[in-house]
Amino acid sequence: MSKEDKASNEELWAGLGVDIAVHDQLIRGLAVLERRLHRKQNNRPLKMDYFNEVLSDLHGHRIAEIVEHKNQGGKLVGSYCVFIPEDLVLAAGAIHVGLCAGSDFPVQDAEKVLPRNTCPLIKSSFGYKLIKACPYTEASDLLVGETTCDGKKKMFEVLADYHPTYVIEVPQKKNTRNQGVFAAELTDFKVQLEQTTGNQISQESLQEATAKVENKFKALQRLFSLRQADPAPISGLDVLTITQIGFQDDVERFALRVNELCDELDDRVRDGIGVAPKGAPRVLISGSPMSLPNWRLHTMLEKAGAVVVCEESCIGTRLFSYLSEPEGDSLEEQLKAIARRHMSINCACFTPNHGRVEDVIRLAKEYKADGVIHYTLQFCHTFNNEGVKMEKALAEAGIPLLRVEADYSSDDSGQLKTRIEAFLELLGDIRGAY
């Protein structure tokens, strides 16, 4: 980055209230990671160039676009969960971003306020606000939380003392009554968005926004399904990073770039070109979300010779697998359809949540996974407990499983590496036995 670009970025960040010195440390850390992890991969698709650029300028170009939008009276709405419907936000003329939540960087500061026995994603989300290190958070006119887990639900109450925060209730059982309850919550959220932006949400603006958002979902569906090929045409690390970028990038540009990448991957699949040799152990990762830059598990697996072929995660299939299908021609029906779309997500916040175990078994077959890693963020009660059911169900289905619980630090890297190597060896033995 040129000196001029850096100075202009710093002006942007300072204007948003970002702590420049702290942010500078964060950004330098991210750049080191990207050089060590992403750039060290071999045989990457050429069309990763766009995403590499975004990654190396994560808080630059996109933040400039957002500030430009805000300067023209537009608003920014930030959230932390796939249960916040991006299309509702767009329909109110605002920009929506998923907020920083994946770095260990702000965790120590967060622990000065929040209980230490809280999952790292929650501590990171809150910590970013506390130390003013995330320009997306600082630029947000409204932070939107939800009640998908106790830790987040209660953290948002504390966060509200630091930044305007609105919370959407997600029901806990998956029945028809609760689809109505969630539709009512989204109707309240619509009113809040109209207040925040000063714009009315119309049937047309919502229709247009839903089309854009679901076009992004379809692009991600296409990207993921290309990974079913053996050899996989793209690494798990790259797809995870793309999915993460999708939470902050412009929705239309992102879909376009993903589709361009998919065109290249189509050719690769046709020509049998992969990122790892045909026959490399194929792993599906299922569980707690991995926010940017939580790339540790993917990197460890792929450095050890495996390829990650699918993420059953909010930063994965749970994000994009469902589309809205209004049953009538009115704004109310559209809101109901969006509520149904989100209530279809097999998140561990629901009870019971049989669908998720079924999804993992189905996806493991579709993606020809040799094994599954059940990933839980430390202190994440919902996914950790679902691991019990997952273990039982996968054993019955004959799919090898490794359960991993981790925070954002690298204290356990040695032990984790050993467990992963043993798991991959097991997968190799099983494959050899056929």
Add this chain to the structure above:
Amino acid sequence: MSKEDKASNEELWAGLGVDIAVHDQLIRGLAVLERRLHRKQNNRPLKMDYFNEVLSDLHGHRIAEIVEHKNQGGKLVGSYCVFIPEDLVLAAGAIHVGLCAGSDFPVQDAEKVLPRNTCPLIKSSFGYKLIKACPYTEASDLLVGETTCDGKKKMFEVLADYHPTYVIEVPQKKNTRNQGVFAAELTDFKVQLEQTTGNQISQESLQEATAKVENKFKALQRLFSLRQADPAPISGLDVLTITQIGFQDDVERFALRVNELCDELDDRVRDGIGVAPKGAPRVLISGSPMSLPNWRLHTMLEKAGAVVVCEESCIGTRLFSYLSEPEGDSLEEQLKAIARRHMSINCACFTPNHGRVEDVIRLAKEYKADGVIHYTLQFCHTFNNEGVKMEKALAEAGIPLLRVEADYSSDDSGQLKTRIEAFLELLGDIRGAY
């Protein structure tokens, strides 16, 4: 206990499927605790005799009553939370009990299945079922769970593999819409109870049951308010134990015995007789529930010369502070009133939950507490996070606060004792300064 009584009890327990050898260890442990803690107290009210008897025969006489009820075709419904309306269960002709959840005894076994990073109350509840050590659990025709926290919500899914389990959804925001949602959940629960018992719930049977249950609540309200006197006429340990017993005892007999005790306490208050000298440091405990035999904090405080004057807890004021007030004369209105009664509880499961902080400040004044201990079970996200708000609000109100996070083991007893002594010294210094 005579040899004959012991043999007859063992026959009862074995008939329920209890593991006699394991249960014997548990019961012997409880008896040791009761001798060491309850019996070592001085100057106790005479009318504690009934509760002492119950305590020393915890799984005897009451279980015999329940087995007799079951032998005559009656049913037993067990639950783990104040959001399960006991009156609905009674109206269906069943007995309701709160289930064993307060002992460290089954925790190690529970950890073989559940994640270790789960609160001890949840591990204990599940562990009792796993090792078949709780006759109340074994005798239950239906276990009723709820969604008040992630750990329980997901544990109940696992528990359902071991015992018939039904889950009631408790909404997460405290608005009028959610009162309706909870009333609908209770209507579903009514249908389930009618299936389980084969009895219909009528307006009359529910009215009668509500009167009985709320008579118990009023007896506990009376008992608690007597503790506002200085000197306190009864120890915190005794009141906590009584409240715990109230979850398993016959509802009418319990109310009668509590009122008899209150008559004696009336005299004590009039005569200035207390369990600790007038002027002893008075402590209010607020936070996660303390199930029987979780007596550690009370014992430590009272052995150190303090007196616990109130529990803002599910085993305390949150249980009994609200009464149902139907707005019309129908079963539907009664169910709505019961839903409103429970949605009035200021549980940390709600967001936001400003009422609880307000309650603690009000109760601290009413009970003339010199300080508050905010008690959180380890890994309990909801109460632990609310501790952040509580700390801020009590500091503003000038009420000294000590935050304690603990599991059921006694590993931290030395450290906890030191912190408690320092806190009591602080309370003494503050009092001395006036």
